[in-house]
Amino acid sequence: MKLVIQDISKRYRKDKYGLKDYSLTIENGILGLLGPNGAGKSTLMKIVATISQPTQGSIELDGHNILNEPDYIRRILGYLPQDFGVYANLNAYEFLEYIAAMKGVGGPGLRKRVEALLEGVNLTESAKMPIGTYSGGMKQRIGIAQALLNDPKVLIFDEPTVGLDPEERMRFRNLISDLAQNSIIILSSHIVSDIETIADEVAIMQSGTLVTKGTQADVVKQVEGKVFETVLESSRLTDFKAKHLVVNTSRQKEQVWVRYISDGPAEGSALSPATLEDAYLFLTHKNN
């Protein structure tokens, strides 16, 4: 499968863009979207999910323009929005069957599929309770289950790990790695480590534009040789921050350990291997 996003813009006011001239090609595998708040990640995902219309540009899935034929992607789409809700007075079975009807999924196997998914997200025991009584994490699992109802070929996960504990996050990552064999998966997260461990490719966004896109190695390469670590006296930290892009600090009595990005090392610094988080902070900072 191939999803081609070509020169997409979403303009709200004259000079206010949610996305600007955004182009991207995605093939089977996992694309991780990284970017600060307001970068346009959710806007891009909503446009691909056909619930928001761009001001200009085109999106083609296997040659079909989904802006003109939204139902082409809707049949094979699994979408987990960032801020979704549920009908509080339906139970998990009823809600998932309702969503299945929306997706055009039915037949005698539906009930079994719903049961299997509920088992997978470990909600079988509470499946007959109204969803209004669920905790935030349980609702998030219902969201994950609904995204998988229709054997999706395009999966869009907007901040999917919100509300999940570390073990659940690990299992979720396993799940989408499994799905990525035959599907396009677009995943956004504020947690760089979530993207780092599973994304085949990473796209960094800022202010509605694409800053960079490539494999993790390609992205990390842009900051290689620029990441250093040093130990300073605490009193020098403020001055140091003014001169360098500090990405991490750790206090140790009177001293402070500092990880920073710079074209050249400060005195007493040691070169450190770059990570995706370093690259992300470097590229978004550079763009500012």
Place this chain on the structure above:
Amino acid sequence: MGAFYKIIISDYKQRTRSYAFLVTLAISLYAAYSFVPAPNAAYTTVRIGNYLGVQNAAWIGYVTAMMTSVFLSWIGFYLVSSGIKKDIDTGVGAIVATTPISNFNYLLAKTWSNFLVLLSIIACVFLMSITLFFLRSGAYPFQVTQFILPYLLVTIPSVFFTAALAVVAEVFLHRYTILMNIVYFFFFCALLSWQITVPSSFDVIGNKTVTTAMQQAVFQQYHEHGQMVSMGFIFGAKTHFHYFVFNGIQWTWQIIISRIIFVCFGFLLVFTSSTFFHRFEIEQKSKEKKKTKSAEIIPAAKPLRDIKLSALPPITPAYGILPFIRTELLMLVRKGPRWLWLINLGGMVALSLAPLTEAHQLVLPVLWFLQVGRWSDLATKEKTNRVHYFTYASYKPLSRLLFSQIIAGILMALALASPLLVRYMIGLQFLPILGIIMGGMFIVFFAVALGILSGGKKLFEILFFLFTYANVERVPFLDYYGGMNRGVNYTLLITGLIGFLACLSFMLRKIEISRV
């Protein structure tokens, strides 16, 4: 004081930037334009017996001020009576509760904010009234005081009182908004009736002082005493009316103080209600109760398991709408308190046993009105529950989902009316059957269209109540279900309206889907 002012202004800004405010403003301006009928118009708004005022500055100023006072004392309440509810719904209330602001200051800020919203409308209507003067009264001199004084002393105090009353009503009835709206309607009717019998000083709306002065002007010019005051949009030929000159009134200190007293009374009501204000604790308590229940009943959540999608049972494409209709019906049935179904059953028994005319004209509209809470969010619940991300991204959301919601709503209306339908069938009376079916369709389409248009349920709730009240009072003009009107023309009219509402609903939803 600065912080208090900022609270009021911020609240005012977020409320005036709403779609509902713009709609009300537009309606108010149109209403203001119609408050002073053109000389050839086939209706009157204020008249004293068979006498109408010449369209000088005083007449236009006082008539528009009085009409605005009545209009905003009624509609204004519905516009502003959700300030506290919004804080509850958005969660801002929980933050407010943790700040040092006192209950009284919070409620007072809400009152001022309500008042400023209504005052903005008054300002626009005021300007419209002056424009009307220059359009209609070329021969009479312009006297700005004839505009300022009535707005200042008639409209503003009554509107302030309404703003305060909206806050007080929210304090005591915040959980029962439909009941609050109904109670206020009857309270407002009582105020209008009360106006006739009480002295001017006790008239909250403030019109009696003016209408009494108008009666005196008629008496002085025509020696006609005790002419009845008529207010409202009264249709009929104006050829037999006489014209008198109204030059405004002398505002005595007694009258001015009586108006100020109503403003003070508004403050007093807010102050008193602050003692009973829940400070968002009731909401929190109810949430805690729900959470406790869930914590007790639901076993501790276990972590996600490994899901192998390839191992899941295969899916079958199914693009029918029956599962939607079933779930929509399920949600309609489950909505609201269970005891309401006992009343519904009682209503259905009444439809079976009451005399046919009463069952159709009285029981049916009331029984349908009891479902107002179920129908009012029929097509808006996706947004309020934030499920629209799923529904709008689903396969053919317009032709499948919206259509199913409408079908479910109509099925419910007809199921409730079924005893009456059966009785008519037995009597082989098909026109009333058609009327009921059309009525059920109309009210559901009306709910859907108004819901999507306004983005909420309040507009439908208020209008549905007015329709029901008018039908119980046997006003044929608002008969939407064939209780009083039967025949081909009526059926065609309702069919046309249903068609219009259907087109409007689908068109608006289509736009809405593309603009998430």
